[in-house]
Amino acid sequence: MYQHPKDFLLDLYESCLNAIRGEKVVPAHLPEPPKGRTIVVGAGKAAAAMAQAVEAHYAGTIDNGLVVTRHGHGMPLKKIKLVEADHPVPGEAGKKAAEDILNLASRLKSNDLLLCLFSGGSSALLTLPAPGIELSDLQKVNEALLNERATIHEINCVRKHLSAISGGRLARAANGARVVSLIISDVPDDDLSVIASGPTVGDPTTFADALGVLERYNIFTPPSILVFLKEAREETVKPEDPIFKRVTNILIATPQDALEAAAAYARHQCITPHILGNAIEGEAHDVALVMAGITKQVLNFNQPFSAPCVILSGGETTVTVKGKGKGGRNTEFLLYFLMAMKGNPHVYAISCDTDGTDGTEDNAGAFMLPDMYKEAKAFDVMPIKYASDNDSYSFFKRCNGLVFTNPTRTNVSDFRAIYIQGKAVQLQKKL
Known part of the structure; x- marks a missing residue:
């Protein structure tokens, strides 16, 4: 034949495709249950499938959870809430989901576990503008960078510095709880700080780098964003920060x-x-x-x-x-x-x-x-x-x-x- x-x-x-599906790659990397609670959060085009695999194979109890995925990429979940949102330009549903995820993390204690599930598309789906920045302005900058064909490293450098959840900020919000992130990579070199804009990863880039990207592509930048970047009041969380001693980031599937x-x-x-x-x-x-x-x-x-x-x-x-x-x-x-x-x-x-x-x-x-x-x-x-x-x-x-x-x-x-x-x-x- x-x-x-x-x-x-x-x-x-x-x-x-079969080698990188959530049901294939998630189970082997699930962490041991904690003494306290387990909260599951996540974002990306694979988030629903990854969450479904967690529900099917996690040895502990899932106390609460929320994942956000692109419209049309959802799957039935029993214990973890699912939100579908806009991609590649972020929208209100993704903003609200990011707010809720940050709130879930902020209620954790040191004996709890924050289990994070990230895959391609997370940066747009998990969008929470930093204080003082309007979502509409963030959308304009994001769309302009996409139109100018900026690299994913450049786009996510800007995103991280305009975000209240990216660039390690989700890990910082977890109050010293154990954080484990299972990550499916869609970026060159599998750079953990770039995938999903690194919510639980230290960020080596700076406000000056973000400004440099906008200047390089001559992007029209709304005044609120330009002022925010130039003031550079609160940097992203850097790789040497001690909070990362309680954080484990695991690549579970790659190109x-x-x-x-x-x-x-x-x-x-x-x-x-x-x-x-x-x-x-x-x-x-x-x-x-x-x-x-x-x-x-x-x-x-x-x-x-x-x-x-x-x-x-x-x-x-x-x-x-x-x-x-x-x-x-x-x-x-x-x-x-x-x-x-x-x-x-x-x-x-x-x-x-x-x-x-x-x-x-x-x-x-x-x-x-x-x-x-x-x-x-x-x-x-x-x-x-x-x-x-x-x-x-x-x-x-x-x-x-x-x-x-x-x-x-x-x-x-x-x-x-x-x-x-x-x-x-x-x-x-x-x-």
Whole structure:
């Protein structure tokens, strides 16, 4: 029995998702119950799934709890309250949830446990403006930074210094209680101080750094925020602060874990995997051209890898929007890769966001088959026209290449796989 390359690519994606789901990664890292109470809080696209896993596997009693996730990413919970909020621009529901979480932490005592669950999306979902800052002003700055394609390190540096809960402040609010944070990473280098803007992690950045980011991108800054940053009255909690002696931050899933799981599946199918990197960034069309260049080198010279093989990568690209079409960074990447490969019969590819949403669309991403290029040209569906209008979604919709998963309730950035066949190679499905 043989497996079609399309099915192989979809199974690779599913393998990476299964390795990073809350029910898979949370149970092994749950702490011992305390002598006092256990309060569970959290935020992120995986927060509901992580909370559900805590409810199913925690050995102690959950006395109270609240987690906030993106609209549509919820799951049924029995003991922990769930709030759905706006993302990526923060909203009122996320602000109220953050206030409630901070209040829960402030009532703890030294023999209690604050169990925190954080994943990608937490920075926007767990937004509590510092005193004197309006949410509307914070929204303007946040949206401007996103539009200017600032890095996640830069965006979260600003967020932490405009927040009453990020940059270690949640840990400080816990009154010396034991704090354990289980964290799913979606940022380059798995920097704990950047993931979720580090509510329980010491922050090495400063108010001056935050001001520098706004100046670098020439962001229009509301007067209240500009004054607040320049006054620099209360810094974020620094890594050397003694409160962190009672804090444990644990990475339970990372982009590398997802790629390793996909690589293991490929080896099981007798296809050699090669992981290029888990934090590849840049313009989607530039990354596509680099990946196409590597693919052509494999096809023509068996360098740097020999075919058959599958090239895996993660990280988040960016898209400078100039057109009026639909599409996210994954379909944009794949459309440019398709144009570069020109329907080579030995190359197949997939590119999807691990949260199940590519940008603001309803798809996770797309897959590419060799015939798509020739069929598109035959029907006068010129890929370059779609690319110039940033309309990659519409192109792959016409080619039946979109991938739909609904919210996966996890997130470790994007997943890309390029399968390069040798001559007359077929994939054998192991039973």
